[in-house]
Amino acid sequence: MDKNAIARSFAKQAHTYTDYAYVQHDVAKQLMEYVQQYVHAPKSIVDIGTGTGTILPFIRKSYPQALLYCNDIAQEMLNTIPLDIYDVTECICGDAEKIILPPASLYISNFTFQWFHSLYKTIAQLYTRCSVLAFTTLVQGTFIEWGELCKMYSLEPMTYTYPSYKELVEYVSCLPYEYCCCVEQYYPMVFPNPRSFLKYIKGLGAHIPSKKVFQNYRSLYNIEESFSTRYHVAFVILVKELI
Secondary structure, eight states: OOHHHHHHHHHHTTTTHHHHTHHHHHHHHHHHHHHTTTOSOOSEEEEETOTTTTTHHHHHHHOTTSEEEEEESOHHHHTTSOTTTTTOSEEEESOTTTSOOOOEEEEEESSOGGGOSSHHHHHHHHHTTEEEEEEEEEOTTTTHHHHHHHHHTTOOOOOOOOOOHHHHHHHHTTSOOSEEEEEEEEEEEEESSHHHHHHHHHHHTOOOSOHHHHHGGGGGTTOOSOEEEEEEEEEEEEESSOO
């Protein structure tokens, strides 16, 4: 997984991301509903992988008084955020696996952890700097239908390998916590045809590792049958102390 290429890809599509991030929006809303069960009055919040700010309206509605730090690997994404509307304390550009984020009551992240090289190591590191760590991440089974379709046409699916939900739960359950909430949810999607799915992925800025490989997908362009797939999303809330 090339982090620099991922950052460039998301930066390039910063202007279109919000138009395509409707699932991300729904997941962000659900994440905040889970978080509110454990987090009541955080003094400070760090949003890891803010992107164009999908989760910020939900954060500010729930916790209007908290100091709010926004982090993303792509500065172009952070540049799209209306800082005054969300009363952002500071934007921090950098890879959350490499930089030291400020300690906070709550670390929250929506659709970012799947990009980490060392998922479990990073979860443990981040958890040492907050009272509550809440995140969503893609797990095994995401876009599995796309892989099956590509296999039918002897194509490379170019999808990433995600951890199994069971494996993720087993890991976080070994960390010290007062409360732990883990939930897996599915978000189905239907497209008019496979090329519409490709347009959707491109609009989000999801990284395409090889232009040459991508061109091979042209064999799917003439398929006019609808294409269905789904996100498999894990919600994880780790609470060291109620805040």
